[in-house]
Amino acid sequence: MHDWFDHILYATRAQPEASAILMEDRVITYGMLGDAITSCAYRIAARALNPEGLVAVCIDNPVRHMTVSLALFRIGVRAISIEPEHKGKIGLTLAAVLGDAAAATVFSPNDGFIEVTDDWYAAMSAVPAHALPPAFAGERRICRHSLTSGSTGAPKVLDHSVGALGRSICSTVGFSKCGLVLCMPGLSSVFGFRIACGVLASRKTLCFAESPYQAIRMIELFGIDMLYAATEQLVALVRVARKTGAQLGCLRTTVVAGGIPTRALLEGAAVHLCKNIACRYGTSELGVLAEAPASKVLERPGLIGFVFPGFEMAAFREDGTPCAADEMGFVRARVKANPDRGEDPWTDHGDVGWISAGGEVFVVGRLADTRPADFTSAVSREVSPVYEIEHLVRLEWDAVDAAALVVDAGEPNREVEIWIATVDCEDADPQKLQQILRRRGIAGAVRLFAVAAIPRGYAGKIQRPELQALIHATRNA
Known part of the structure; x- marks a missing residue:
């Protein structure tokens, strides 16, 4: 699947009448998608942009966003997907910004702004005589930049080579037995972009939903049988399905990634969505690294997946030396060495856990989320309780949002306090x-604090230091 883009173009020719992208109120066939990619590619090529420059795509409509992104790949121009609020925050020089009318209110001609209008997506009445520039070639050539999920409010930019992007898209492929695949827009992140490309390269139908309520309606209306969701998205979907009493008998498989799967979330999803749930663990740099069925995750707390072929995962101590099997440390990963590639460096993502001799990956939490003592003890192997608490409050008590901290009581021999x-x-x-x-094995004196909003950074990651300051301010008010 390293030639994923050729697979998409092949589908536009081989099955032009098949549905490529489905939204609640419209359908785009593979033929229409191919025509739109070609039209956009010629219009962008006419601008004579520097192939080594970087073009930002700032389009709210996910179908059009995907089309322009694929058109840029078609003519070998590097791209990055952004949103209007990212202006001036990504730290990269942009050769141009391709955007819609909403982006036009934020970006100006001085930013290299080019408005992408409706006629860009229409089939061309006559194809120009001059050929398009060549598409990307060469495994190590940088072809795209993505905003990673990260743990801070500021977007972190990740460079993708042609080979790395192909491998990450390949790691998402698993659509052979499904009909319709639903995901929720998030194309500025690598997670959303690779899922979308993987579905199209597999010649399946990609369904976009813009909200949890719309997602539930589309699953019922179109008989969608496969759902891809980040952890935060799955929490929202379970809440809506529970509140509306939706009957989702058609949904056969749910894949969740991008966070620690908790018992509260997996049990809720099994009741209100479907019982076949796959938990995936991956990184922005490498793609999906490990997977396990929810039944295994529920049996063995902390288990987050079995390492996929082609990857290596290991835990490392603070001094950078590798841990033994089953020894707790900082979880890192890399592509397995092979004669064609040599040896890649290990990538560190701030997760703490251990790897068994059999390739089972256990993660207890992120270093930024709880007390350092929870991670430095090799004796305690319990998953940080904050994730379970947050999901439980949102699902069982229908909180719009919730965030938890485990703090010391400040007095000897007193149990910890759980601030929510x-x-x-x-x-x-x-x-x-x-x-x-307590029945779930989480001990502590619970204290609740009503707040106007939970401090979250990019991709919804809770900002724990800001949360602690907010709770202190609420206590003292």
Whole structure:
């Protein structure tokens, strides 16, 4: 699947009447997608942009966003998907910005802004005589930049070579037995872009939903049988399915990635979405690294997947030396060495856990999320409780949002306190919640704090230092 783009172009010729992209109110066939890619490619090529320059795509509509992104790849121009609020924050020099009318209110001609209008996507009445520039070639050539999920509010930019992007897209492929694949837009992140390209390269139908409510409607209306969701998206979908009483008998497989899967979330998804749930662990740099069925994850807390062929994963100590099998440390990964590639460096992503001799990956949390003591002890192998608490409050008490901290009580021989910030959660009872948590093996005195909003960074990651400051301010108000 390293030639994923050729697979997409082949589908536009081989099955032009088949559905490529489906939204609630429209359908785009593979033939229409191919015509739009060609039209956009010629229009962009006419601008004579520097192939070594970087072009930003700032288009809200996911279908059009994908089309322009693929057109840039078709003519060998590097691209990055951004949103209007990213202006001036990505730290890269842009040769041009291809955007819609909304982007035109933020970017100006001085930014190299080019408005992409409706006629760009229409089939050309006559193909120009001059040929298009060649597409990308060469495994190591940088072809795209992506915003990673990260843990900070500032977008972090990741460079993709042709080979690395192909491998990451290949790692998402698993659509042979499905009909319709639903994902929610997030094409500025590598997760969303690779899922979308993987579906199209597999010649399946990619469904886009812009909200949890729309996703539930589309699953019921079109009989969608496969769902891809980040952890935060899955929480929102389970909440909506529970509130609406939706019957999603057609949904056969749910794949969740991008966070630690908790018991509260997996059990809720099994009841309200479907029972066949696959948990995936991956990185922005390498793609999907490990996978395990939810049944295995529920049996063995901390398990997040079995390492995929072609990758290596290991834990490392603070001094950078590798840990033994089953020894806790900082989880790192790399592509396996082979005669064609040589040896890649290990990538570090801030997760803490261990790798078994059999290739099982266990993650207890992110270093930025809880107390350092939770990670430095080789004796304690419990998953950080904050994730379970947050999902439980949002799913069982229908909180719009919630975030938790585990803090020391400040006095000797007193159990820790569990501080929970909630948004629009009037029914939560700290005593009842404390009892439920104890039954789940989470001990601590629960304290609830009502806040206007949870501090979250890019891709919805909770900002723990800001959360602690917010709770302190709420206590002292």
